[in-house]
Amino acid sequence: MITQETAYTLIEKQFSAELTDAEKADLDEWMLDDANRSAFIDKVSDLMLSASEYQAYDAAYWQPVLNSVLEADRTTAQLQALPYRKRMLLPWMAAAAALLLLLWGTFYFTRQQKQPDTAGIQLIKDVAPGHTGAVLTLADGRTVALDSLPNGVVATDNGAEIRMDGKGLVYNNKGTAATAYNIISTPVGRQFMLTLPDGSKVWLNSASSLRYPVAFTGKERRVQVTGEVFFEVAADAARPFRVETERYGVLEVLGTAFNINVYADEKHGATTLIAGAVRVNSGRQQLVLQPGQQAQVSATQAIQLNANANLAQVTAWKDGVFNFANQPLEVVMRQLARWYDIEIVYEGHVPDIEFFGEMGKNLTLQQVLHVLEQTGVKFKMEETNKLVVMP
């Protein structure tokens, strides 16, 4: 190892001329030793401060860098996709490949806004993304489609006035003792938000449903869910809130915000707590969750705790984003199936790929597949809505 004095001479030389390969190797070795970090910083910051060369500021050149810096701590990046393939030859090669994909994906989307597709998968007919909408079933079985209703009263049911208010459905209770139940359900390709009679807010992902009374008159507020639903429960200590599921037991809610995912085609039911407290009771086991934790309930009612849930990922759907971080291909494809109303068929084995990154749910199917294809998976659209996935 060279001495600090020699290293300093080499650093000075680096500022004015090119080092020989041997000198570079010596300096590299010196720099790689952690003990020399502060000596390096002392010397280099001195040299930088005594430099006298000034280069006029090129705003056009630096603006993207400045933007990236300011984006770094904003947490809802749109249209960034970084899919990558597991099991590559060498770690750094995998990284380099992933980077190229990211670069390409970013480039693609920037360009995409202006030009039509010229490469990659071409669906016979592109599939538009899903949108807001739901079906309301009243106590007597009548149904109201809530896809494109103007704001105003859409129904009255057992003394409750039901209105659309721009964001979603709102219940205005005119006083009723009757226990009448309504059901709100989202088809594939729709998501929806409503405010319950007690003021609790509920978001339904696609292919989901919620059953609730038009007025919470009892000692408990009880609702039943299927699919994936996000709750912000209005505080009311006198009347606990209970969420019941078909296969994964009951949630006793002690307060505020949580996401529940009990799709029948997923491996387990998952309740993720954002704020407040929730007791998960699977019928066999019980667990009180802390914010940031997730309870996974298996088909046999066993509860597994994930103490560090990825909250951004769990709630991304509600904000119009697919978040594919560490998601296997099958989970990603199920999300797409529910949003684009397509059927997924695997030809041969299911490729062992994990994804990484975010994409807006406002993209068309073709745009999404375009990016996913960069991992090497192939897609083929059969008939109108059957998507074949090929390794």
Next chain:
Amino acid sequence: MPQNVPLSIEKELLQQIAGGDEAAFGRLFSLVVPVLQRSVLKLVASEEGMQEVIQETFIRVWLNRDKLPELDKPVHWLFRVASNESLTYLRKKALQKRHLNVYAGGGGEKSAEEEQASALMTLKETSLLVQQAVNRLPPQRQLIYRMSRNEGLKNSEIAEKLGVTDSHVRNTLVMALQSIREYLAAAGKVVPLMALFFKNF
């Protein structure tokens, strides 16, 4: 310590940045980059490397924004941060070169695309870590941080919406930044910048 570079930074600018003012941060960026650019370019000997070092330097500056007004010699501190990021970059390059020699039997210069991709990855890594850090903040702190950064609300607007005081919002944002820095430090992404504060001045 000598200083030839034609640069002085007003305290007022740093106070504006500490308050989350992006335009003020942009002004600092445009003041500092012209005097830093050439030196970093010589040191790292590639344009992509220079961009990456400057980008990472300013991410550090931004994530330490609440502490900027306390700095005695902000220019000196900034150049120490830039030196530190240069070292990080040079070490990464040195390690990559070693791996290339081991696995590919030497040679193997990287293409311009790979260089650019590597700069993007560095940002992506940092930015992912920052986002993970934000996601781990306690709910109220997270909410306030997101309202400030994502929705661009002023402290007073956040205070009004949430029914808390302005100073509560300000303190919460400072605590949030502190947690983010601790998370990044724990992830080994940065040396604690406090260590750079008190060296030699």
